[in-house]
Amino acid sequence: MAGRVVKRAFKYRFYPSAVQAEQLARTFGCTRYVYNRALAERSRAWSQEQRRVTYSDTSKMLTGWKRDAETEWLAEPSKGPLQESLRQLQGAFERFWRKQAGYPQFKRKGRSKESATYFSNCFTYRGGEVRLAKQSEPLDIRWSRPLPEGAVPSQVTVSRNARGQYHISILVEDTISELEPVDRVVGLDAGITSLYTLSTGEKITNPRHERRDRERLATACAGQEGEGIA
Numbered sequence: 001m002a003g004r005v006v007k008r009a010f011k012y013r014f015y016p017s018a019v020q021a022e023q024l025a026r027t028f029g030c031t032r033y034v035y036n037r038a039l040a041e042r043s044r045a046w047s048q049e050q051r052r053v054t055y056s057d058t059s060k061m062l063t064g065w066k067r068d069a070e071t072e073w074l075a076e077p078s079k080g081p082l083q084e085s086l087r088q089l090q091g092a093f094e095r096f097w098r099k100q101a102g103y104p105q106f107k108r109k110g111r112s113k114e115s116a117t118y119f120s121n122c123f124t125y126r127g128g129e130v131r132l133a134k135q136s137e138p139l140d141i142r143w144s145r146p147l148p149e150g151a152v153p154s155q156v157t158v159s160r161n162a163r164g165q166y167h168i169s170i171l172v173e174d175t176i177s178e179l180e181p182v183d184r185v186v187g188l189d190a191g192i193t194s195l196y197t198l199s200t201g202e203k204i205t206n207p208r209h210e211r212r213d214r215e216r217l218a219t220a221c222a223g224q225e226g227e228g229i230a
Contacts, residue, residue, distance in 0.1 A: 007154075008174045014141040014158075014166050023135060024158060024166075027077040028114040031085040032107045034062060034074065038089050039104055055090040062086065078133035080122035115159035125153050130168065132158070141168060148174045 016024060041061060042053040062082060066075040074082065092104040122133040129138035130153075139158075147153075151172035158168050197203050 004176045004178060005173055006176055007171055008148075009169045009171050010145065010147055011167055011169045012141050012144060014139045014168050016139065016166055017137060020132075020135055020137065020139070021166075023077075024116070024160065026073075027081055027116045028160065029109075030074055030077045031081050031116050032109065032112070032114070033071075034065075034082050035085040035089055036106045037065070038062075038086055039106060042089075042093070055086055058086045058089070059083065077116075078118060078122045080118050080133065081116035084117040084119070110162075113159060113161065115157055117155060117157045119155045120153070123153075123156055130156060130170070132156075139168065147172055 038058040038061065041058065045051045045053045062074070065071045089104060092101065095101040096103055118132055124131045128143070130141060131138045147170065151174065153170045153172050155171045156168055157171075158166065160166050
């Protein structure tokens with residue numbers, strides 16, 4: 001039976017080198033700056049001119065900011081994450097217009113999650129290694145589980161949390177096999193000696209985690225009492 005193709009994200013820890021960490025810090029800062037400046041421009045245009053600024057408008061603004069002597073440092077990171085920050089802002093406004101969320105808020109350093117999204121033209125995936133644009137070395141990823149066989153990542157998002165831990169989320173297409181339909185119904189009955197008993201006669205054993213944990217707790221308490229007496 002044919003499977004269903006879905007997009008799935010696989011998240012892993014990675015450990016950047018000192019050079020990579022510095023590059024990522026600049027990229028995070030640039031994406032936050034672009035998001036906030038575009039938000040300020042859109043808010044100003046509406047409050048002062050009742051003019052709605054589009055994603056295309058902010059994309060043109062970004063080109064100008066890169067050429068401006070005061071913000072030419074925006075040309076240092078890969079262009080992909082900066083464009084994605086504008087798309088995220090557009091999405092935030094669309095949710096606001098549909099009354100699904102409040103008005104977009106400015107991102108604050110240390111309070112907002114630091115992240116950057118790279119699309120397929122801004123990273124490479126070869127031989128089980130991910131290399132971001134403008135970085136010479138692949139990321140040191142801890143592959144806690146494999147990607148689906150033959151998967152080709154369409155985008156990756158790197159992030160750093162408040163504890164300084166780095167993660168990468170890899171988006172791929174995966175095929176989920178469809179289960180064959182059945183023409184019978186199975187009843188379910190919760191029990192005491194068994195967790196569940198099916199109408200087919202099959203029994204699901206009770207793992208009895210609560211009893212095991214209770215016994216471990218009693219042993220630990222007895223040990224502490226003994227130490228106190230001694």
